[in-house]
Amino acid sequence: MQLTNQVNPTYFHKVVDCQWACPAHTPVPEYIRLIGQGRYTDAYMINWVSNVFPGVLGRTCDRPCEPACRRGRVEENNGPDVGKFEPEPVAICRLKRVAADHKDDVKSRMPTVAPSNGKRVACIGAGPSSLTVARDLVPLGYEVTVFDGEAKAGGFIRTQIPRFRLPESVIDEETGYILDLGVRFRSGERIGSMNTLLAQGFDAVFVGCGAPRGRDLVLPGRQEAAANIHIGIDWLASVSFGHVTSVGKRVIVLGGGNTAMDCCRSARRLGSRDVKVIVRSGFDEMKASPWEKEDALHEGIPILNFHVPKAFVHEGGKLTGMTFEIVEAVYDDKGRRNLVPTGAPDVFVPADTVLVAVGQENAFPWIEADCGIQFDRWGLPTLKAETFQSTLPHVFFGGDAAFGPKNIITAVAHGHEAAVSIDRFLNGEDPAKRPPPMTTLMSQKMGIHEWSYSNDVSDDARFKVPWAAAEKALASIKVEVELGFDAATAFKEASRCLNCDVQTVFNRDTCIECDSCVDICPMDCITFTAPGDEADLRTRLMAPALNATQDLYVSTQLKSGHVMVKDEDVCLHCGLCAERCPTGAWDMQKFLLHTTQAGPSCRDKQDVAARATA
Numbered sequence: 001m002q003l004t005n006q007v008n009p010t011y012f013h014k015v016v017d018c019q020w021a022c023p024a025h026t027p028v029p030e031y032i033r034l035i036g037q038g039r040y041t042d043a044y045m046i047n048w049v050s051n052v053f054p055g056v057l058g059r060t061c062d063r064p065c066e067p068a069c070r071r072g073r074v075e076e077n078n079g080p081d082v083g084k085f086e087p088e089p090v091a092i093c094r095l096k097r098v099a100a101d102h103k104d105d106v107k108s109r110m111p112t113v114a115p116s117n118g119k120r121v122a123c124i125g126a127g128p129s130s131l132t133v134a135r136d137l138v139p140l141g142y143e144v145t146v147f148d149g150e151a152k153a154g155g156f157i158r159t160q161i162p163r164f165r166l167p168e169s170v171i172d173e174e175t176g177y178i179l180d181l182g183v184r185f186r187s188g189e190r191i192g193s194m195n196t197l198l199a200q201g202f203d204a205v206f207v208g209c210g211a212p213r214g215r216d217l218v219l220p221g222r223q224e225a226a227a228n229i230h231i232g233i234d235w236l237a238s239v240s241f242g243h244v245t246s247v248g249k250r251v252i253v254l255g256g257g258n259t260a261m262d263c264c265r266s267a268r269r270l271g272s273r274d275v276k277v278i279v280r281s282g283f284d285e286m287k288a289s290p291w292e293k294e295d296a297l298h299e300g301i302p303i304l305n306f307h308v309p310k311a312f313v314h315e316g317g318k319l320t321g322m323t324f325e326i327v328e329a330v331y332d333d334k335g336r337r338n339l340v341p342t343g344a345p346d347v348f349v350p351a352d353t354v355l356v357a358v359g360q361e362n363a364f365p366w367i368e369a370d371c372g373i374q375f376d377r378w379g380l381p382t383l384k385a386e387t388f389q390s391t392l393p394h395v396f397f398g399g400d401a402a403f404g405p406k407n408i409i410t411a412v413a414h415g416h417e418a419a420v421s422i423d424r425f426l427n428g429e430d431p432a433k434r435p436p437p438m439t440t441l442m443s444q445k446m447g448i449h450e451w452s453y454s455n456d457v458s459d460d461a462r463f464k465v466p467w468a469a470a471e472k473a474l475a476s477i478k479v480e481v482e483l484g485f486d487a488a489t490a491f492k493e494a495s496r497c498l499n500c501d502v503q504t505v506f507n508r509d510t511c512i513e514c515d516s517c518v519d520i521c522p523m524d525c526i527t528f529t530a531p532g533d534e535a536d537l538r539t540r541l542m543a544p545a546l547n548a549t550q551d552l553y554v555s556t557q558l559k560s561g562h563v564m565v566k567d568e569d570v571c572l573h574c575g576l577c578a579e580r581c582p583t584g585a586w587d588m589q590k591f592l593l594h595t596t597q598a599g600p601s602c603r604d605k606q607d608v609a610a611r612a613t614a
Contacts, residue, residue, distance in 0.1 A: 003556045003563075006505075009439040012591040014551060015568050016501045018092060021068035023413035025437075025595050026050040028065055028092055029501040033453060035095055036494035038487070043099035045109055050595070051096075052132050052178070052412050053157075055170040058097025059482065060161055062258075062289055062407040065092045070498055073547075074523065074570045088462040090496050091485075098490040100170070106177070113182050117141035119426050122202040124191050127155020128408050129399030130208035131178045132415025136598040137422065138181045145202075146183055149190030153179060156210050156400075157408065159237040160259065162266050163478045194367040194395075204394045204422045207381075208415070211400035213363040217254060217356050221312030221319075225354075228319035229312060232263045232357030239266055239477065248352025250274040252322055254309060255357035256286030261293065263355040264301045269477045276349065277303045278322075280339060282329055295481070299474065308339065310346060312354065321350040360405045380404060387421040387431040388414060396421060416597065423598040435602055438594040443587050444502055445578075451588055453502055455575045458495045499573050501591045506564055508555045511585035513562065517577035518542065525571045528562045537565055545569060 005011060014020050018028040026047060034043035047054035066072075069089030119142050123130035126148035134144040152158060153175040157166070179185050191197055197205065214231035216222075222229065228248065232255065238244040251272045253264040256279035267275050277296065279286055283305050286293060293303065307324035314320055324347045327339040362379050372392035374382040381390050381397050388396045398414035400406060421431035444452045466483045467473065473481045485493060518526050524542035537552060538545040545552060545567040553566035578586035596602050 004551070004553050006441075009437050009593065011551065012439065012441070012503050013437075013593050015503060016591065016593075017068040017070050017550075018065035018090075019501070019593065021064045022051075023064065023410045024051045024416065025413075025593060026065075027501065027593065029497055029499050030592070031099060032090070032092070032095055032494045032497045033499065035098055036454070036491055036497075038491075040099050040102040041104045041106060041109070044103040044106060047096055047099060048106070048177075051409060052135055052415075053128060053174045053408065054096050055100035055174050056128075056157055056166060057408060058093060058095075058100050059166050059170070060157075061093045061096070061409055063093045063291075064409070066090070070500055070570070071496060074498070074572060091462055091465070091493050094465050094482075094485060095490060095494060098485050098487075101484050102487065102490075107180075110177060110181065111139040113139050114141040116143060119143065119203045120145070120201070121204045121206065121422060121426075122147065122197060122200070123206045123208060124197070125155055125207070125209035125399075125401070126150070126153035126175070126185065126187075127208055127210050127399060127411065128157060129401075129411040129415040129418070130155070130206060131175060132412045133206045133208065133398070133419045133422070134183045135178045135181065136416060136419035138178075138183055140423065140599055142426075144183050145186060146179075147186045147189045147191050147197075149188065151187050153185060153187070155208075156233075159240050160233055160262070162236065162239065162262050162269075164265070164269065164473065164476075164481050165262070167478075167480055192366050194371045194373070198371065198395075202394075203426055204396065206418055206422065207390075207395065207397045207401050208399045208411070209401050211360040211362045211405045213361045214259075214356065215359040215361055217309060217358055219309060219311050221314050224317050225312045225314040225319040227317070228352060229354045229356065232259045232355050233360060235355055236262055236266065239270070244270070246270055247272050250321075250351045251276070251353045251355065252349060252351040253277045253355045253357060255279065255359070256281060256288055256303075257357060257359070258288050258292050259360075260355075260357035261288050261296050263357050264296055265299060266477060267353070267355065268299055268301060269474055272353075275301050277301060278307045278309070278324065278349065279303065279305055280308050280327070282306060285329075285337075299470075304349075306339070307347065313348065319351060319354065321348055322354065323348050360400070362401060362404060364401075378404075384432065386417075386434070388418040389421055389425070389431055394425065416595070419598040420596055420602045423602060427603055429604055433604075435596050437596055438601075440592045440594075441503065441505065441589040442592075443589050445587060449579045451502075451575055453499050453588075453590075454495065455499070455502075455573070455588075456495075457498065457572050457574055458492075460492060460496055462496070463489050463493045502573050502575075502588050503591050504553075504566065504571060504573065504575075504577060505587050505589045506553070506555055506566070507585050507587070508558055508564065510583045511555075511558055511564065512583055513558055513560055514582065516580040516582065517586060520576045520580040522574065522576065523567075523570045523572055525567045526577060527565045528558070528560075529565060530561070531557065531563050541565060541567055543567065543570075 031043040066089040072089040075087035123146045214233040247270040251267040326344040374391040398418045399411035527541040547569040550569040555564040
């Protein structure tokens with residue numbers, strides 16, 4: 001097996017599982033340490049650089065970081081409380097909110113804006129992707145104009161996420177930080193023609209208009225009972241703007257995604273006392289985040305699985321309910337699932353209102369066929385995946401408009417990448433030739449056996465976020481349900497972080513193979529053994545390395561002919577190996593990843609130097 005290439009920026013980045021999993025690559029352990037130190041403003045600004053909307057995402061993120069968290073893997077193997085609780089990741093998302101809730105005024109820490117460079121960029125839609133592009137380009141001197149059909153910025157953040165999950169004040173604050181940089185916000189201007197926009201002479205155009213059309217469900221009775229059947233995302237927008245203030249007493253929500261969860265919980269608050277979520281699949285196959293399903297169940301909303309809708313039932317055009325066929329999941333020899341009728345009688349579920357939340361689709365009726373932008377057979381723009389550039393070179397896409405509906409943090413990541421592409425394109429450089437990220441490793445040693453971070457592994461179970469009282473929370477659509485961690489609980493939850501960005505770095509030249517590190521390691525991560533290929537090495541370690549998605553750390557051969565092999569998968573980053581080592585062959589070094597951002601650092605160095613001397 002080849003020795004580990006520590007120079008490759010992806011190696012140690014991949015060890016920081018949470019950051020690796022985050023589409024925007026937010027340095028999670030770094031800001032969690034700052035929260036533990038009470039440095040909330042610093043933690044907020046680190047988030048703001050990466051994910052742009054810490055207060056919003058601290059309440060609504062899909063949390064791809066948390067399933068990746070090492071804590072969820074090692075807790076079941078470590079600590080005195082094994083068996084007393086289920087292993088759970090650090091509450092990364094809720095700690096992000098702590099930074100937003102407890103920070104000081106950050107306006108003075110926003111970036112300064114460079115003199116105008118004469119380039120004009122249009123962003124269509126004022127959602128997270130477009131606002132991220134504006135946040136990255138305005139400080140560089142670009143004149144960025146954001147068009148949106150609504151009166152306020154935020155896009156689907158504002159229209160589709162209920163106020164009991166995300167207060168409007170948080171949206172206003174965090175969109176305001178970007179608009180106050182000098183963005184030209186053209187509210188109430190919905191773009192109706194791409195050709196007309198292109199004729200205005202913008203140097204680049206970014207399309208971040210989301211996936212604005214909810215899928216309908218065409219079944220018998222749909223047209224006759226249309227007055228009481230609503231598309232979920234449209235209904236949520238009407239609730240958000242106050243156009244809808246009540247709902248039927250009996251509500252069916254069709255769909256198993258997060259939109260369906262928002263619909264059912266909103267209906268509960270608008271007065272319905274009989275709300276049911278009904279899905280075709282099994283509970284575990286629902287696309288909604290686990291915590292979203294838990295929240296719905298916590299509020300007394302049942303979820304009926306394996307019910308396939310057959311018809312809307314009505315009497316004289318007035319909806320009375322729906323009929324469903326009962327199915328079961330059957331898997332073939334290749335593991336593919338089929339929903340097969342059980343033969344049980346169809347089920348009738350009474351309802352006064354049905355909310356259809358079975359998915360969203362892209363819709364670009366305003367982009368003319370002759371403008372030069374091509375679309376694939378699914379109606380999505382044909383893009384260069386790494387640059388988000390369309391077949392019309394100066395038009396870029398991002399967020400849900402690029403590759404279909406995802407989530408907020410993915411839209412932010414698209415915005416950052418598209419901003420790099422636009423910046424390179426407008427400086428005459430190939431958007432596809434992108435500089436790699438910059439990384440640093442810095443020893444955390446203080447004294448002989450002391451570290452600049454807390455390396456004591458907490459045995460605490462994950463702390464629960466307090467909720468508003470049920471009678472208060474369910475009485476109003478605007479009462480925020482989750483109250484957030486207080487400072488004391490935030491400190492304890494932050495202490496659960498294993499500091500995975502503080503890497504165990506090995507120096508084979510000073511190793512004397514005394515096995516002290518092997519003896520002290522609480523997870524049996526370290527093995528000195530004969531060289532071999534990866535599959536062979538994984539079976540010869542102190543503890544078999546079963547997670548093939550996480551790399552092994554392999555040294556060059558030592559004097560004995562052995563190699564040091566470390567399983568990064570379950571390492572606690574406790575530093576005991578470095579503390580016990582008599583020769584300093586191990587060190588704890590903090591890894592920092594500086595992602596490529598729009599600006600001089602993303603451009604070819606020789607071209608930047610040439611322009612500076614021109």
